[in-house]
Amino acid sequence: MKLEGQIRIPSGCAIAAVISREGNRMSGGTIANAMKPMHDRSNGLGGGFAGYGIYPEYKELYAFHLFFDQRATRKSCEAFLKEQFEIVKSERIPTRKIPAITDEPVIWRYFAAPLKSVLADLQLDEKEFVARTVMKINTGIKGAYVFSSGKNMGTFKAVGYPEDVGAFYRLEEYEGYSWTAHGRYPTNTPGWWGGAHPFTLLDWSVVHNGEISSYDANRRFIEMFGYQCTLQTDTEVITYVMDYLIRVQGLTLEEAASVIAAPFWRTIEGKTDPEDRHKYTYLRTMFPSLLITGPFSIVLGFDGGLMALNDRLKLRSMVVGEKGDRVFIASEEAAVRAMEPQAENIWAPAGGEPVIIKVKDGGF
Known part of the structure; x- marks a missing residue:
């Protein structure tokens, strides 16, 4: 019988x-390596x-990536999309x-744009309309x-x-100003x-290492606002939150x-700046059901940047490094070195403290 320490037990996901x-x-x-x-x-x-900046020739259009179980499903979904969007290009993703x-x-x-007549009839801005369309397809087709x-x-x-x-x-055939990656170890x-x-919605993308013990509370709250968790894993809810x-x-x-990743109440009470104390108290009081508990490290991708975040106890590993104008984030330093062997300023963010990197204005 093997004893503890003699078996490789990864901390789950990369x-x-x-x-x-x-x-x-x-x-x-680069990110694949x-x-x-x-x-x-x-x-x-x-x-x-997830890659950002990869479709410059269609940058004003929404790029919908879809899985279909069969050709007939694609045909029916495409017919639905054509009622709501102007489809500029439709193609199989090269593999x-x-x-x-x-x-x-x-x-x-x-690659598609919402029909202006549909937006006017529904009196919705295009992002809300696209988000609703995603939910409708994932739950209804x-x-x-x-x-x-x-x-x-x-x-x-x-x-x-x-x-x-x-x-x-x-x-390797795509180029983007920002990339995120994930290797899964489902439990x-x-x-x-x-x-x-x-997991994505609109321009948001989330990769996650860990487990959300508050998933049911988070899911029940967010589904009151039209979001639907359909992809059979807890991480999906982070994107919608x-x-x-x-x-x-x-x-x-x-x-x-x-x-x-809300600060503990004792941490909030210890804030010397009254404005900070008021802000964190307000946020914890206003959104208690969106506190994510359990071990996690995530990277949130968005239009023009990245945010890395650990749970407040830092129960999952994450390191950050730099070289030139590039910033690297990974579960292990070895992955940073695979992207840039000469990476500098390697450090581990503290629990609950976001690391936010944005592309300079006009940079993409």
Whole structure:
């Protein structure tokens, strides 16, 4: 019988990210390489990537990435989309056949803009309309899943190890100013194509290492506002929570971070600045059901930046490094070194303290 310490027990999942502060685009091969030294953090049941700035020729259009269980489902979903959107381009997402990736669904993308007449009739802004459309497809069209819906960005995910997923999607052929990556080690949810990370809505994308023990409370609250958790894993709710707090409620990134990884009451009471004390008290009181408990490290991708965040007890690892205009984030320093062997200023963020990196104005 093997004893504790004689068996490899990974802390579950691998995350990585890179961003250029100057908005310089880099190959998706860079982020795919970062996942190789963290292979043992995954178990082959999910891998994925999100790239920002990858569709400059269609940057004013929403890029919908969808999984379909069959061709007939694609046809019915496309008919639905044509009633709501002007579809400028429709195509199969290019992939390459590799032995490690099997049972792939029909994988399609659409570059589209909401019809102005539909927005006027519904009296909705386009982001709210797109978010509602995503929820409608994922809950109402059986066998169809929207897994990416932002502008000038896209998510690529599958069942497999992340380095194989990157090869499958030919990630080296894309260039973006920012990339995130995930290798999955599911513990209590199924491994399937839609359940791989990143999880996205509009321009938001989330990769997550950990477990959300507050999932039911978070899900029940967020579903009161029209969001539907359908992808069979707890991480999905983080994406919707961030969309609700930032886009709908108008909070800053820092304020949203202090909701989901809220300071302890004793920490708030110890604040010497009365304005800080009032702000954190308000946020904890206003959004108690959106406090995310349990061990986690996440990277939130958004239009023009990244935010890295640990739970307030820092129960999952995460390191940050820099070189030139690039900032690197990963579960392990080895992954940072895979992206940039000469990375400098390697450090580990404290629990509950967000690391926010934004591209300079006009940089992309």
